Amino acid sequence: MSIFCLGVNHKTAPVEIRERLAFAEHSIPDHLREIRELVHVNEAVVLSTCNRVEIYGGAEAIADAVAELTEYMVSHFAVEPGEVEFYHHESEAAAHHLFEVASGLDSMVLGETEIFGQIKKAYALAQSNGATARRMNKLFQQSFSIGKLVRTSTRIQQGSTSVGSAAVDLAERIFGDLCECRVMVIGAGEMSRTTAQSLLSRGAHSIIVSNRNFDKAEELASELKGKAVRFDDWENCLDEVDIIVSSTSAPHAVVKKETIERVMSKRRGHTLYLIDIAVPRDIEPGVNDIENVYLSNIDQLLQIAKDGQDRRHRQIEVCRGVIAEFLSEKGIEALAEIPERRKLKSGDDTLSDPPGNPVTHS
Amino acid sequence: MNEQNLIIATVIFLGGFILAVVALRSEKKPPSGLNIVIAVAGLVFQSLFLRERGELHGRCPITNGAEVLVFVSWSIVIMYLALGKAFRLSLLGVFTMPIVFLFHVIAIVYLSIADPGARPPDVLDPWLEMHAAMSLLAYGAFGLCGVAGAMYLVQDRQLKTHHTGSLFYSMPPIKYLIDAMIRLLLIGMLLLTIGIVAAFFMRELPTALHFAASGAVWVLYAVLLGIYFVKRPSPKRFSVLVIGAFCFALLTLGAL
Numbered sequence: 001m002s003i004f005c006l007g008v009n010h011k012t013a014p015v016e017i018r019e020r021l022a023f024a025e026h027s028i029p030d031h032l033r034e035i036r037e038l039v040h041v042n043e044a045v046v047l048s049t050c051n052r053v054e055i056y057g058g059a060e061a062i063a064d065a066v067a068e069l070t071e072y073m074v075s076h077f078a079v080e081p082g083e084v085e086f087y088h089h090e091s092e093a094a095a096h097h098l099f100e101v102a103s104g105l106d107s108m109v110l111g112e113t114e115i116f117g118q119i120k121k122a123y124a125l126a127q128s129n130g131a132t133a134r135r136m137n138k139l140f141q142q143s144f145s146i147g148k149l150v151r152t153s154t155r156i157q158q159g160s161t162s163v164g165s166a167a168v169d170l171a172e173r174i175f176g177d178l179c180e181c182r183v184m185v186i187g188a189g190e191m192s193r194t195t196a197q198s199l200l201s202r203g204a205h206s207i208i209v210s211n212r213n214f215d216k217a218e219e220l221a222s223e224l225k226g227k228a229v230r231f232d233d234w235e236n237c238l239d240e241v242d243i244i245v246s247s248t249s250a251p252h253a254v255v256k257k258e259t260i261e262r263v264m265s266k267r268r269g270h271t272l273y274l275i276d277i278a279v280p281r282d283i284e285p286g287v288n289d290i291e292n293v294y295l296s297n298i299d300q301l302l303q304i305a306k307d308g309q310d311r312r313h314r315q316i317e318v319c320r321g322v323i324a325e326f327l328s329e330k331g332i333e334a335l336a337e338i339p340e341r342r343k344l345k346s347g348d349d350t351l352s353d354p355p356g357n358p359v360t361h362s
Numbered sequence: 363m364n365e366q367n368l369i370i371a372t373v374i375f376l377g378g379f380i381l382a383v384v385a386l387r388s389e390k391k392p393p394s395g396l397n398i399v400i401a402v403a404g405l406v407f408q409s410l411f412l413r414e415r416g417e418l419h420g421r422c423p424i425t426n427g428a429e430v431l432v433f434v435s436w437s438i439v440i441m442y443l444a445l446g447k448a449f450r451l452s453l454l455g456v457f458t459m460p461i462v463f464l465f466h467v468i469a470i471v472y473l474s475i476a477d478p479g480a481r482p483p484d485v486l487d488p489w490l491e492m493h494a495a496m497s498l499l500a501y502g503a504f505g506l507c508g509v510a511g512a513m514y515l516v517q518d519r520q521l522k523t524h525h526t527g528s529l530f531y532s533m534p535p536i537k538y539l540i541d542a543m544i545r546l547l548l549i550g551m552l553l554l555t556i557g558i559v560a561a562f563f564m565r566e567l568p569t570a571l572h573f574a575a576s577g578a579v580w581v582l583y584a585v586l587l588g589i590y591f592v593k594r595p596s597p598k599r600f601s602v603l604v605i606g607a608f609c610f611a612l613l614t615l616g617a618l
Contacts, residue, residue, distance in 0.1 A: 153391055158531050173521060176450075176535035269594035271537065288522060291596035300524045307526060318389045 001042070003135050003334055004062045005094040006069050006086050007054030010108050017084055021077050023048040028122075031076075032131040038072060040065035043136045045126040047101075049118050051108050056098060058135035058334075062090045095139060095332045099323050102147035104156060110312040111156035116147045139334035150322050156315045159308030163191075164198035166304040167275045170296055171199065171243055174273050182206040184241040185224075186234055186255070187248035188216040191277045195245045196224055208241060210234035212248070238263040244274045246282040257286040264290055277301070365473055367414065368432060371407035372466035374400060379459035386456075386528045397455035398447075401439055404462070408436045418480045422491045424498065425481040428469035430615050435462040437502020438509075441546070445506070449542040451534050457509045489563040496557030497576065501611060503550030504583065507543050508608035511601035514539040518598055540597045543604055544590065551583055575614040582607050 008021060023031055028046050035044045035055065043058040055073075059065035066088045073079070073086065089097045097106070102119050104111040123140040126132045132140070151157055160166035168178075175181050181204045185192045188211040196207055207226025210233070211217035217228040229237055238244075238259070248254055255274065264272065269292065276283040276297045288295040378400030385392035412432060415423030423429045438458055446454045483490075517533045520526065558576055561568055568576075586607055589595060595603075 152394075155389060155391060155528070155531075158528075159526070170521065173517070173530070173533070173535055174537065176537050269597065271597070291598050294521050296524065304524060304526050315389060322390075 001058060001060055001135065002062055002091045003056065003058050003094050003139060004066055004088060004090050005054055005056050005097050006066055006088040007052060008084060008086055009052035009106065012087055013084060018053060020079060021053045021073065021084070023053065028125055029129045032126055032129050035069065035072065036131050038068045040068050043133045044131050045122055045136055045140065047119060047122040049115065056094065056136065056139065058133065091335060092332060095334060098139060098143045099146045102143040103150035103319055103323065105316055105319055109161050111315070113157065119143065135334045142333050146323055146326055149326060150319045153322055154315055154318050156312055156319050159311045160305050161308045161312065162305050163277065163298065163301045164195050166301040166308070167195050167296060168198045168202050171273055172202065174271055174294060175242060177203060179203040181242040182240060183243045183245065184208040184210065184234065184237060185220065186210050186244065186246040186282065187278065188220040189247050192245055192247040193220060195275060195277060199243065200224060204243065208237050235259060239266050242270065242272065245277065246274065247277045248282050250282060251280055253282060253284045255283040255287065257284045257290070260287050260290055260293060264293060365411070365470055367407045367411040368466060368470060371404045371411065372463060372470065374404040374407065375459045375463045375466065378404065379456065379463065382456040386532055397452055398443065401443055401455050405436065405439045405443065408432060408439065412436060420482045421486060422494045424494050426478050428472040430498070431465040431469045433498045434501045434505060435465040437499045438462060438505040441502045441506045449545065450538055451510065451542055453532055453534060454506065454509060454513065457513050458506065461505065461509065485565060487565045489560050493557050493560040493564060496553050496560060500550045500554035500557060503546045503553060504608050504611055507546035507550065508605045510539050510542045510546065511604040514597060514601040536597065543600065547583060547587055547604070551587065554580055554583070579611045579614055582610060
C-alpha cells in the first residue's frame with residue numbers, strides 16, 4: 001500500500017486545459033465516490049484550484065491506480081488522449097510534492113497562503129465524504145504541520161510580488177492596520193481599480209473616486225462601494241483621505257507639490273501616502289520631499305515586486321531545508337508501516353487508523 | 363566590589379544585539395520571542411548587580427554616576443518588557459540593546475577606575491527612595507521613547523527611499539511608533555511628576571541644582587507634549603525632538 005499524486009498545474013498545462021479539468025466544488029463529493037469505486041484506488045483527495053487539479057490517493061498497485069485515474073479524468077472531462085499530460089508522483093515523491101504545495105513552493109505566486117486553505121478544504125471535503133483513510137489522513141495532517149512550519153520559520157512570505165501588493169505592503173508599513181484608512185482614487189482605469197481593490201481587501205474603507213469622465217467615476221465608485229466626486233472637486237477632499245491612488249492618462253502632473261503642501265498644513269500631523277501608477281506620472285516627484293508624505297511611483301513598486309520575487313526564489317532552498325529537517329526527525333508518517341498488532345486487530349491497513357484531527361479552515 | 367553580574371548583563375545585551383542583527387540578515391526567521399528572552403536574561407543580571415549595590419549602601423543604588431546609568435538602563439529594559447508587546451514593537455528591544463550596552467560599558471569603566479564604595483545614608487528616608495526610583499523609571503520611559511524616535515527616523519528614511527530590505531519588513535508601522543512615543547512620554551511624565559512631588563516630602567530637601575535639573579527635564583517634556591497636542595509637528599521633527607530631549611535628560615543626571 002502506498003500513496004500517489006496525479007494531476008496538472010500551472011507549470012504543465014495552460015489555463016485552457018486546467019479550466020476543462022477543474023472540478024466544480026459541488027460535484028466533488030460525487031467524483032470522490034466514483035474515484036473510490038475504481039478498482040485500484042483505496043482513498044482519494046481532490047485538490048482543484050485555479051492553478052492546479054490534483055488527485056492524491058492511496059493504492060496497493062500504484063501503476064494500475066494511476067492508469068485507471070488517468071482514464072477516468074480523460075473520459076469525464078472530455079479531453080483527447082494525448083491532449084493533456086498528467087504528471088504523477090509515487091510514495092516519497094508524492095508526499096514531498098504535497099508538502100511543497102502546502103508550503104506555497106509550487107504556487108504561481110511563491111509562498112502565497114491561499115493554497116494552504118484550499119488544501120485544508122479539499123481534505124475536509126474528502127474526509128467528510130469518507131474518501132480518506134489512514135494514509136491520506138496522515139499525509140494531509142503532516143502537510144498542514146509542514147506548511148505552517150515553513151511559513152513561520154522562513155521568509156517565504158516576506159515581500160511583495162506584484163505592483164498592487166507592493167502598494168498595499170507599503171501602506172501597511174505606514175499605517176499598520178488599514179481599517180481606519182480612507183482612500184481616494186484619481187482616474188478610473190484598470191490599474192486604479194486593481195490597486196483600490198487590493199487596499200479594500202486589507203480593510204481600507206471609504207473610497208472616493210474622481211475621474212474626468214464622471215460616469216466612469218460613478219461606475220467604479222459603485223463597484224467599490226464608495227462615492228464619486230467631480231474632477232474639479234477632488235482637491236477639496238484631500239484632507240479627508242490617507243491614501244491617494246492616481247492613474248489618469250493626463251500628459252502632465254495632476255497632483256502638484258504645492259497642493260499637497262497646502263493640504264498637509266491642515267492635516268494636523270496625519271500621514272499621507274500617494275501611489276502614482278500612471279505613465280506619464282500624475283504626481284510631482286517633489287511631493288516625496290514633504291515631511292510626513294510618502295510617494296511611490298510605478299517603477300518603485302515594480303522594483304519592490306521584483307525584489308520580493310527574487311527574495312522568495314532565494315527562499316525555496318531554505319524552505320526545502322526546513323522540510324527535509326522536519327522529515328529527518330519525523331519521517332513521512334503516511335508511508336510508515338502500520339504496527340502488526342493493530343493490523344491484525346483490524347485486518348486492514350487502509351481503514352484501521354482513526355480519522356485525522358478535525359480540520360479547521362483558516 | 364565585584365561587577366561580575368554587570369559584566370554578564372553587558373555581554374548578554376551585546377550578544378543579543380549581534381544575534382538580532384545576524385537574524386535580520388539571515389534567510390531564516392529567528393525564533394519568536396528571542397529578543398524578550400535576551401532582555402529578561404540581561405535584566406536578571408542587571409537586577410542582581412543593583413541588589414548587591416543596594417545591600418552595600420543600605421538604600422536605592424543610585425549613589426554615583428555608574429549606578430545611575432545602570433538604573434536608567436534597567437528602567438529602559440523594564441519599560442520595554444512591560445510595554446513593547448502591548449505597543450506591538452518587538453523590534454524595540456533590538457534598538458534598545460546598544461544603548462543599554464553603552465551605558466553599562468561606561469558604568470563598568472567608571473567603577474573599575476573610581477568605585478566610591480559604600481555610601482550608607484545618615485537616616486533612611488522612604489520619600490527619597492520613592493523620588494529616586496520614580497524619577498529614574500521616568501528616565502527609562504523617556505529613553506525608550508527616544509529609541510522609538512530613532513526607529514521612526516530609520517523607517518521614514520526607508521519609506522522615502524523605497525529601500526525594502528529585511529530590516530524594513532521587520533520594523534513596525536510608523537504609525538505605531540508615533541503612538542508609542544506619545545504613550546511613553548505620557549507615562550514618563552506621570553512617573554517624573556510623582557518623583558518630583560515625592561521630593562517635597564523628603565526629610566532633607568534636595569539642592570537647588572537638583573531641583574533645577576529635575577524641573578528643567580519636567581518642563582522640557584511638558585513642552586514637548588504641549589507642542590504635540592497643540593501644534594502637531596511632523597512626526598520626523600517630533601522624533602528628533604524626543605531624541606534630543608533624552609540626550610538633555612541624560613546630561614542633567616550629572617546634577618542629580
